[in-house]
Amino acid sequence: MKVTLISIPVRDQEKALKFYTEKLGFLKKKDQPLEGGNRWITLVSPEWQDGPELLLEPAPNHFEPCKVFQDALMEAGFPYTQFDVDDVEAEYEKLIKLDVDFSVKPTKMGTVKFAVFNDTCGNNIQIVEML
């Protein structure tokens, strides 16, 4: 078995695709139509295009418990998942300029530095730099 896919629940796939590619800089890898206007959309990191794919999954629109869970995480400020970056501070400055909303500014904790932002699709996302 191989780990190749990370799924992330989003309320609006098209909006998520725009945010994750235009603001965060991911590249679209797959975009396949499914029933009912849903799509199988996956993204990859530009610097690791054969690495794991990020699936933008419309689950909260079709399965109520997923929506409840997502809302609860959002309200408590918990990140749904996290991405590695080389420099949290630089990434923070770049995203702030693109009007990305941060709930946690770059913070040091032991051997990591992290920050948390809102992906505008229902999730908090954490970026982490290993010190």
Next chain:
Amino acid sequence: MTFYETEIKRIKDSCFSNDSQIETVIATRNFIDTNFDKDLKLDFLARLRFTSKYHLLRLFKKYYGLTPRQYLMDKRIENSKKNLINGMTVTETCFAVGFESLGSFSKLFKTKTGKSPSAYQKEQFSRSKLDLEF
């Protein structure tokens, strides 16, 4: 303050409150990052930080979840991939990232990536060629 921030603060206070230990492991990791191609021994890393080698081993594992040697091996494999993609031969790559024998390099590379260094290199080359042809 959100529940997440409260939790982070609690974890920080209980797990990451010893600044001198954290400084030691961060300095050790930075040293490995810039010297992974050298013949690094735990004794030497420990002497750099004026600590015993078993103490350093425990600290590194506590804060990074890996032993210094596991971290070093991952670092070397990561860099060997870059060298192979850039066209360096397998033998040159092996010594350039700090391995002492071709056998141990090839074996570890295969364990970590699922392919031998030469198979990995061929695959990367044919992939970039394919991009041009299609």
